[in-house]
Amino acid sequence: MQSYRDPAAKWMGSPNFTRDRNGHDMAVQPAWVVLHTMVGTVASADARFQQKSQQASAHYGVGLDGALYQWVDEKDSAWTNGNSAVEGAIGRNEDSVTIEHEDGGRYDDPRPDALYEASAPLVRRICKRYRIPIDRQHVIGHRECTGNAPTACPDALDVERIVAMAAAGGEEDLANSDDILKFASDADNIVRYGSSDPELRSAWLVQFLEEWKAGLSTILAAQSGQLAQLLGDDDAVRKAIAGLTAQLSTMSSALADVRSQLTATQAELDAIKVEVEAGGSVDAASAIARIEAALRSA
C-alpha cells in the first residue's frame, strides 16, 4: 500500500505499528474502519501510544473539539483492536483503519457535535480511498471485532450516527476537482485497475467510471452556474462562448465526415481484397485510384 497521512490530521507518530500490514492491503476485502473511544483525553492517548511497552496505537484520533490526529500511517497497521494475527477475525488490525475518539474519561456521556462532524468525513475519506462500502458491516465499533478480549468500546459513541453522516456525505467531496484528479492518479487505484483478475478489474473500472461521471457532472453543473453568471455580466464572454460553440459544432461535423470517409475507403479496400483473393489482378495504381474515388464520393 501507498503511504497515506491525512493532511487534515496533525501527525503524532507512534513506535507501535506493523510495517506494511504484514502484506495485507486495505483495498482488498475484507477491510474495515474500526471506531474506538479513548476513555481519556488526546493527551493521555498520545502518552500511551508513544510508549513501546504499551503496545498500543491507533491510526487516527478525533478530539472533542473536532481536531484530528494521526499516529500511524495508513500503509501500516495500528495496534488498536487487540486481534493482530488472528486469522479470519472481524476488524483484524491488519485489515483495518482505526479511529480513537476523545471522551475525557466520560465514555457514557453524549459526545459533542464537533466530534461527529470531524469523525464522519474522516470515515468517508478512508472508505472512498479504499472503495470500502460506508455501512455498518464495514464501519464498526471495537466491540464488534472478533479475536480479541470482550470490550464495551466505543461505549456511548454513536457509531450509527457516524456511519449515517459519512454515507450521506453525497458527492460534494467528488465535486472538488482536486479530489477527482487525486483519485485518478492514485497509484493504488492504478494497481487495482491493473489486477490480473479480469472480473475484478472490470468491476473496479465500472465503479471508477461511475464515480468519475458523477464527479464530472457535479463539476459541470457548478461551472455552468458560474458561466451563467459570467454570461449575464459580460457580453464579450457571451460572444467568445458562442464562437467556441460554433467551432465545436464544426469540429464535430468534421469528425462525422472523417468517419464516413473511413467507412467508404475501408469498404473499397475490402472489395479490392476480395477481388485479389479471388484471383483477379488489381494493380497498385488502379487500387489507389478506386480508394481515392471512394474518399471523394463519401
Ligand SMILES: [Zn+2]
Ligand atoms: Zn477500543
